Amino acid sequence: MRVSIKDIALKCNLSVSTVSRALNGDYGVKSATRTSVMKVAKELGYVPNIAAKELVSQKSKLIGIILNESDGDGEARPAFFELLPHINKTLAIFNYRAIIYTINSNSYIRGEITDIINLRNLSGCIVVSVFRENHPIYEDIKSLNNPIVVLESSILTRICSNINTDEVMGGYMATRYLIDNGHKQIGFVNGPQNFEISNERFEGFQKAIEESQLQISDTAIIWSNYTGSGGKDSIHQLIQNNPAITAVFFANDLMAMGAISSMAESGILVPKDISIIGYDGLFVCKYYNPPLASVVIDNAAIGVRAAELLLELINGGSGKTVRVMPKLFEGKSVRKY
């Protein structure tokens, strides 16, 4: 049998209420008794019963991390797994723990996230994976009364914060980098059109292009799917329709890598024949061949910040928007003219 507060009370000749107060540092207990309680608690190896605490407090110190199941295959947005440990560590500092939920984007039914929260009385949630625009989960989140932090989105309510990289800026930086290195015929392989991030990255792309008064043909812009094989298909289509192209911006690293390895087989070399820049800054970028230029998202910073934002909400703060600036990793995949 585990030792409880009652055992301590017995050994100290105190009531359970006093012991509880002593243990929790509440005001109103003599410091002498507090220390003796602490001592006995330690002697007996007391471990508080969290279930009991949760029962009376109706709170759980548990926060949910919502993963889009389609990320499970490691194809889409592997970057998210890189920030998990950082979320976790930050929460742990305040004695919160993360509990993982994978939800299937396609079979999602209204209220699912509410049920998840209610069942375990979660203190809050971090929605970590990207869902397509207008996905019903966003409706649920908007009407929810629990602290939520949504990544890579712009949902903002009294009790819902969001954090994301400045995707427009990211798209701009990548394109600008190509332009600054003398490229004029530039292609863009984006993700699906119904993802917010795709549109924002596109916006940045356009901004840089217009700024430089370049002409980009419609066939130089492809809406793909963020997967490696998508990148492969797109690059060939792109080259075929735009033989003069000298550089391509891929809206994520995976597509870029798929394209590069596929081109190598056809004898097209990067960056000699064509320059490539990706997006995400996966840690393998720097070990890629050639090291892949990429817009790097600071996952550690996002993870930490997301956890902090959630804790703020839990402690009564109100929703806010945080943008983190992406950085450029130059790699060696862009040729300088």
Place this chain on the structure above:
Amino acid sequence: MRVSIKDIALKCNLSVSTVSRALNGDYGVKSATRTSVMKVAKELGYVPNIAAKELVSQKSKLIGIILNESDGDGEARPAFFELLPHINKTLAIFNYRAIIYTINSNSYIRGEITDIINLRNLSGCIVVSVFRENHPIYEDIKSLNNPIVVLESSILTRICSNINTDEVMGGYMATRYLIDNGHKQIGFVNGPQNFEISNERFEGFQKAIEESQLQISDTAIIWSNYTGSGGKDSIHQLIQNNPAITAVFFANDLMAMGAISSMAESGILVPKDISIIGYDGLFVCKYYNPPLASVVIDNAAIGVRAAELLLELINGGSGKTVRVMPKLFEGKSVRKY
């Protein structure tokens, strides 16, 4: 106020005990009352209070996933993040949930894992990350009385199962593949000597070498550190001391990639000048340039199996060892003679 079992009882003119039994499908309640209880529960939107359940049952339906914090940087063993969703999904089927703990391998103090389990009354743990041999956590695990599944290790007790790929076989397969393609001067860049997996992969390497009666010089075997930059350093050292070498087996993909990208800068091409095979089968392998031959570990299978093993233990089963066979991904990084 949330609706409780009591509200249902009131509305049904029943006692809470009957309602509880009806809800839990226990024997001894008339099917008519059961259906009416179910109906009312649904009407009222009843959600069971898990804290209360846990309090009386002294069990939690929560299982801990123990991550070695040093994996957090994404450098060491990124493969582990690939199996997280699979563990999670399998557990979810049985209404168990995973809660993530990162523990710092270096500052670990005896009993830490015990505390983790006790605090939340975890039903069990999956220790997912590799710790060095003789790490104190293994002592704790051996003396623990809770269900545990350890990955990539061979700790086995009444209540502790382990699951791992056949590393000896993996090392053998990789080496054999090089030999079968006509390579005779083969190098091996391994991980640190105080990791079980390093030694097992080495054993497989040796086995294949001896079987083929090849002579390998001592300088062709390097004990590195499983990181990209480690791979880079090792390959240069290796080539310098063994100019005639035609193929290198890296004990993980990260080192292999670090080596390949670094060699490219020196004009050494893979597989034309030197052949490379890695280990882990990271999903980026197939998009690497060139697609990287690798011993692929089936993370999905391991994740699912690990969860199943744990559930077995929780349900009273006893510890067992499961080995899964690695597969070979041929890629295009090994030249055939």
Place this chain on the structure above:
DNA sequence: TTATATTTTGCAAACGTTCCCGAAACGGAG
């Protein structure tokens, strides 16, 4: 019909906390 066996239900304790409220102890002022 009565007696008995079986099924179905209710009562109440228990799980380990927190917290409100009142009682006891203590301190200082008069």
Place this chain on the structure above:
DNA sequence: CTCCGTTTCGGGAACGTTTGCAAAATATAA
């Protein structure tokens, strides 16, 4: 020494379940 204000403490309800045991209801057998 008395009185009153503080500080410290204890009693007990409450949180929402499960479960052993007894009571009630129902079915079965004679």
